[in-house]
Structure formats: C-alpha cells, structure tokens
Amino acid sequence: MIQIANEFLTVTLSPQGAELQSVKGAVSGLEYLWQADPKVWGRHAPVLFPFVGRSKNDQYTYQGKTYPMGQHGFARDRQFEVESQTDTAVTFLLKSDEESLKIYPFEFELRVFYQVNDMHLKVGYDVKNTAQSGPMYFSVGGHPGFKVPLTDDTQFEDYFLDYRPQKSRVKIPLQGAFINLNERTLAPTDVATDINHSLFKDDALIYELKGQENKFSIRSEKTDHAISLKVSGAPFIGVWSPYPTEGELVCLEPWWGIADDVDASGELSEKFGVNQLAPGEVFNASYEITVK
Numbered sequence: 001m002i003q004i005a006n007e008f009l010t011v012t013l014s015p016q017g018a019e020l021q022s023v024k025g026a027v028s029g030l031e032y033l034w035q036a037d038p039k040v041w042g043r044h045a046p047v048l049f050p051f052v053g054r055s056k057n058d059q060y061t062y063q064g065k066t067y068p069m070g071q072h073g074f075a076r077d078r079q080f081e082v083e084s085q086t087d088t089a090v091t092f093l094l095k096s097d098e099e100s101l102k103i104y105p106f107e108f109e110l111r112v113f114y115q116v117n118d119m120h121l122k123v124g125y126d127v128k129n130t131a132q133s134g135p136m137y138f139s140v141g142g143h144p145g146f147k148v149p150l151t152d153d154t155q156f157e158d159y160f161l162d163y164r165p166q167k168s169r170v171k172i173p174l175q176g177a178f179i180n181l182n183e184r185t186l187a188p189t190d191v192a193t194d195i196n197h198s199l200f201k202d203d204a205l206i207y208e209l210k211g212q213e214n215k216f217s218i219r220s221e222k223t224d225h226a227i228s229l230k231v232s233g234a235p236f237i238g239v240w241s242p243y244p245t246e247g248e249l250v251c252l253e254p255w256w257g258i259a260d261d262v263d264a265s266g267e268l269s270e271k272f273g274v275n276q277l278a279p280g281e282v283f284n285a286s287y288e289i290t291v292k
Contacts, residue, residue, distance in 0.1 A: 053259025139257020
C-alpha cells in the first residue's frame with residue numbers, strides 16, 4: 001500500500017488497479033471511502049479503462065475482428081507501476097503488453113495520478129496512444145464509492161444529493177446494462193434529491209454534463225460532514241448504489257465514455273461517447289474530491 005498525506009487528509013492507495021483504498025480526515029480520523037465489503041460491493045474506487053460500462057454481449061468489433069471485453073474494461077484488475085511519488089502525490093503507470101493486446105488491439109500508456117491539497121484530493125488520467133500509426137479508441141472514468149452514512153449518529157436516508165449549478169440535466173436511462181438514448185428525459189436536478197435505496201432500483205442515475213463544470217455533493221442536514229465531487233470536461237456522470245442488495249455507499253462516477261446503447265452496432269469506432277487519439281497524442285482528464 002502507498003500513502004500520501006498532508007495536515008488535513010491521509011489517503012491510501014494500491015498499485016493493484018491504481019485504486020483508492022482510504023480517504024481519512026487526518027485530525028478526525030473519519031473515513032470517507034467505502035471499505036469494499038465483498039458481500040455488497042467488493043471494490044473501493046476502480047479505474048474504468050479502456051471501456052466504461054458494459055459492451056453488448058461483452059464484446060466489440062474493430063477492423064473486422066471481434067474481441068471480448070468485460071464491464072468497465074481491464075485496468076481495474078491490472079498491476080500498475082509506481083512511476084513517481086512524493087509526500088502528497090503519486091502517479092501510477094500501466095502500459096499495453098502482450099496480454100492486453102489480445103483483447104484490446106491498441107498500444108497505450110495510462111497514467112493515473114492522485115494529489116492531496118488541503119481537504120481536496122485531485123484524481124487525474126493521462127491516456128497516450130503510443131502506436132506508430134492508426135487511431136486509438138477508448139473510454140476512461142472514475143468509480144469512487146463513498147461511505148454513507150458518514151457518521152454513526154446518521155442514517156443512509158438522512159442524506160441528499162446536491163447539484164451545482166442548480167439546473168435541470170438530461171438523464172440517460174438504462175435498459176438492463178445498456179443505455180437507451182431514445183428515452184432520454186430532463187431530470188429535476190435544479191433541486192436536491194433525497195437519497196434512499198429505492199432511488200437505484202433501475203441501476204445508476206446517469207446525467208449528461210456536456211463538458212461543463214459540475215459539482216455533485218452528498219450532504220445531510222444532521223451533520224456538517226459532507227463529500228463533493230467536482231469535474232470539468234466530463235460528458236457524463238453516474239450516481240450508483242447497489243440494489244436490491246443494500247449497502248452503506250453511494251458512488252459518484254465521472255465518465256469520459258459510457259455503456260453501449262441498446263441499438264449499438266458493436267463496432268468500436270461507432271460507439272457512442274468513445275474517445276479517439278491520434279498516434280503520439282495524449283488525452284487528459286481529472287476530477288476533484290472535497291471532504292469536510
């Protein structure tokens with residue numbers, strides 16, 4: 001395990017999946033991150049790459065060849081190397097290899113970095129196409145799970161989602177594991193949404209962000225402790241908690257990519273929301289977690 005810290009936060013990370021393991025208040029000792037109960041959801045904050053969400057039939061086609069691909073890609077299950085580390089920051093690196101090329105025919109470098117600053121934790125992704133020729137198609141995203149309730153004297157249902165800016169957003173529904181673009185609606189995110197387990201009976205709540213700055217917060221009127229996730233440039237965000245299995249967690253997931261549409265062709269270059277990189281080009285994305 002690797003630790004970065006300042007006088008406000010202590011953050012623990014694992015090179016396995018470059019995954020957050022703990023985000024604690026340095027003074028209060030309060031844990032903000034879900035602690036991966038395998039009976040509910042056995043992860044903390046997986047890195048989603050090179051796919052976000054599920055592909056139809058757990059496969060995709062590129063240049064006439066079909067490849068298998070599980071939900072959210074493979075990076076979350078791979079060992080990263082620690083490329084650099086200081087007291088307050090760390091960068092993890094994953095490179096394409098013989099194993100990855102069997103299921104994802106692109107040469108790449110994926111860097112995931114974390115940095116603490118006051119009560120903020122910045123999380124960033126750099127994706128590089130290291131091939132000599134040809135485009136690279138990919139998605140990337142975060143899936144941090146936050147502990148709800150945050151304090152022993154509050155309950156799951158005491159919390160609500162607060163959206164900034166306060167305005168309506170387009171909501172993309174899921175049909176099984178896949179999005180249904182034809183059924184998009186306007187969601188009333190100009191007001192707070194009470195959190196309860198049945199809110200997630202149809203799986204994740206997915207909102208279009210259109211690349212603008214957005215902040216989603218988990219708050220309660222019964223405690224001053226809260227969690228916020230701020231992101232600029234992400235086209236989508238998912239909000240998720242297990243259902244019908246109930247757990248004391250809510251995930252706020254900034255996505256640069258999304259699950260296949262119910263009408264998807266399966267051809268990677270035609271995938272809705274997919275990113276494209278020219279040889280040698282680097283894609284940058286980041287978000288910020290703030291706790292109190």
